[in-house]
Amino acid sequence: DAKTTQPNSMESNEEEPVHLPCNHSTISGTDYIHWYRQLPSQGPEYVIHGLTSNVNNRMASLAIAEDRKSSTLILHRATLRDAAVYYCILRDYTGNMLTFGGGTRLMVKP
Amino acid sequence: EAGVAQSPRYKIIEKRQSVAFWCNPISGHATLYWYQQILGQGPKLLIQFQNNGVVDDSQLPKDRFSAERLKGVDSTLKIQPAKLEDSAVYLCASSLANRGLDTGELFFGEGSRLTVL
Numbered sequence: 001d002a003k004t005t006q007p008n009s010m011e012s013n014e015e016e017p018v019h020l021p022c023n024h025s026t027i028s029g030t031d032y033i034h035w036y037r038q039l040p041s042q043g044p045e046y047v048i049h050g051l052t053s054n055v056n057n058r059m060a061s062l063a064i065a066e067d068r069k070s071s072t073l074i075l076h077r078a079t080l081r082d083a084a085v086y087y088c089i090l091r092d093y094t095g096n097m098l099t100f101g102g103g104t105r106l107m108v109k110p
Numbered sequence: 111e112a113g114v115a116q117s118p119r120y121k122i123i124e125k126r127q128s129v130a131f132w133c134n135p136i137s138g139h140a141t142l143y144w145y146q147q148i149l150g151q152g153p154k155l156l157i158q159f160q161n162n163g164v165v166d167d168s169q170l171p172k173d174r175f176s177a178e179r180l181k182g183v184d185s186t187l188k189i190q191p192a193k194l195e196d197s198a199v200y201l202c203a204s205s206l207a208n209r210g211l212d213t214g215e216l217f218f219g220e221g222s223r224l225t226v227l
Contacts, residue, residue, distance in 0.1 A: 043203070044203075085152075101152050102151065
């Protein structure tokens, strides 16, 4: 599986934007970039995914570098409920398996 | 829509005992996954089913772990005998996606927390 690299932890102030980076320099042309997050004592939940173009949904935005070797998950206004571990994952379009790394623990300060 | 159901939520056993976890995926989801999450780490895939067939079980410790999905709906993960290092949260997930489709969004249950003493 292609690997991703994320910072172990990040801090943000409530109601400010948060940019969570992910490096995936070995990404292949058929790999989709997925983001999941895991709140305390819960299973991971899907956030967003994309291939080449930037993507927006009700939860977040995903900005993908032109060379696709990195991406950034953007939370436009962090809330206390966004405090979670965020996982950046690569998945080949032919398979369903998702391999999680260590993720980034986001702490949100009031 | 009902989510992925797992039971039990918590289980404490002694080493060398056996334990079983049950998962009922979202209705209509063809693919079912079992993940192991050790404290402080990301989830690690143990086994993936497509309907009632195994797609990938390369990381399942087959000497002690077994899983089945006999009718292509709910699934059971068993550990026998348990070791101390099996203490973890066991997560079940399901998805609609079949091979060749992009969506691949996984829906996770809340997990079953196992403590082996």
